Amino acid sequence: MNSSQISYNRNIQINTLLLLLFRGGAILCSFLLIPISLNYLDKSDYGVWLTLTSIISWLSFMDVGLGNGLRNKLAEAIEYKDKMLANQYVSTAYFVFIALMLIVFILFSTINSFLNWNIILKSNLQRYDLLVLTFIIVFSFCCRLVLDLSGIIVISLQKPFIKAVIDFLFNLFTLISVYLLTYTQSKSLLTFGIAVSIIPVIILLAFNFYLFRSKSSYSFLKPSFNSFNKTHLKSLFSLGMKFFIIQIAAIVVFSTDNVVIIQFFSSSSVTDFNIVYKYFSIISVVFGIILMPYWSSFTSAYTGGRLQWIKQSFKKLMLLWIGQLVVTIILVLIAPFIYSIWLGREIKIPVRLNILMGFFVIILNWNNLFVYFLNGISKIKIQLYSSIIIAILNFPLSYLLIKYTSFGVSSIVISNCLCLLICSIWAPIQCYKIVKGTSKGLWNE
Template identity: 40%
Template structure:
């Protein structure tokens, strides 16, 4: 048995260390990310029934909707996060480390000013917001929801700036380290919620505080560690803040910002639409199905995440053969993702039963719709990561803006016709269209036939 393990280790080690230096680094991060995110997925799956049992399905649906609404403010970075990711990757590729430090310092300064203003504004208007009406629930919960919203938003603002450490790590093609933060945050959240189930009655305020505080704690400790150790050369400094670099960050970041707003509509409005059409209790089965099939999405995300900055590095060095070979390998992973999605679909009734028991009923037709959505979304994601990495996003900007405009009315229409399945069908149709367009653009760029908007 020991000889078999030794042979397996040697085989894996040889496979990982074979190929281009950039590919080796990516493969190491992919393997580490699979291990780390595998743990995060397991914790996330355990956390769902634990949280539902701590409160109840309706309160859990309220929490999901509220937290997704608060997450909308994550787009107030006006694209600076993505701008930093590309500019930092370019600076590292060119070994311009002083400039890299300036980009990091300036981004921290700008985002701190932005989110500080947003927090002050929210604290001023929060007492006047009718959260019970916004979340389509009992007026008796109004005061409690106001407190929860303030707690969640305050911690979110801290996380907004602190999470830049994950951008820095990813830009240096080390997303596995960034993934480890999510794992630790999920682990601590699980521990805290478990303690709450043993010591308190179901309480949305406790739930919100627990799930909002743990990521902030992890990111704070991680930032201190990395910026005093391996990433000291990139550590933010007041003396290195150079607001003249904001133009460089914004030249690409502004386009990413508009795309982010479109993505906000495409990814984050479903819970609100479902709440308004069917009530917060229906958010729970929708998200249960989404979380189950999201295992495939997360698995594929582990593969493609290191590639964004790797594509940037390769494009700067004009290594187009490497890009073509890498995209070919990613397509093979997409076929595996299709098989995985279909396997989960047929096993879904059993998986739901052992996961959440009888507390939540998820229709099989919703699982079918979610399976198709995942397959289509992964296809377009593969090409989007390449285009984002090389900064060719003008077509994406227009297409995402258009689809964002039609998303909400189309989701409402199909939702009224087909229920939760209709909401999912909307996302599938939109991502299907985008996937076709972006795959054509990718083909044109790599074959040097892209002109006008296809090459911008």
């Protein structure tokens, strides 16, 4: 093993350990947040909150994939040790994001007063409170999309653990804030929403100032209008647009689940679904933690022609996938016991929903094992086509399962699993061809 491979492996090991530490803390906080939130809000209002934030999260597609485009291009510039080019990529991305988010917020502010959120969310909350709440959520969301570019930067620099620290602080201070709210005399979804929405913006603002301060090792990346270079827009957007379409497909498949459930079932069903999703997300989050350092490392290794290291990495990741398969089965078996300790015995989750969600996580992690590599080397055209097909199939499939079967909320999970199986077939084939050097045509795009 040469020195570059040793350096790559050591960097990934350090990042993985730190990611597990801080992401573990973030996961713990997010799990504690659910019972505390249910203690402050009732089950129905919490379901409304989950659905509303799912809808608002659709705005994330307005980044037109620019964030992932920056992630790969910046990693390439760092690999070539071109600081000027790196700064131009960062500056261009920041100012384009600011312009996009201003447009999004102005458009939303114009149409928001005409939307009847009580009908959309099937709630009977005060109309004024819902209008204020949606304004605050959208404003904070737009700010986060801009400021979160700092997280993409540290990931491109192969220091994703720093992003994990920021996420941990989000969850920790949110948990503390909601816990303090439980000591107030009356519940308020508006107050809850303000606390949860504003905290991440404050933390990200502080981190951006810290990252780009004059004494920082990364001060050369500080965004500057003079470094804005429109010639880089094509390279960022050509790659970013493909990621953009993939992101839209992901939103259609995953972020619409809560909306479908609240329309066909109830807001309480949204809460049940999200409890199960949160429980099994332990596996997908931990596996994602392990994969995260590999994205930019794959970019750098593939750019530098270090294919042997890539092959060795796949072997390690495959063994880890087998390990998470075993752990997921165990989580399915002990789920009722964990729910009773975590949330109390009044929460009743169908066994079928647990089994199907476990199956969903297993498929998702299998896909991500290969997709992270393909994303890192920008070979995403097949993924683009596959995502479009999945986005088209997902809702009709969910509707048919809800209407013509007795699976209930589990129909949503079944639909998601069937759609993900499409990627499970072609992704490992493409990766094998690329690593072996036999990829041609669409397999190499």
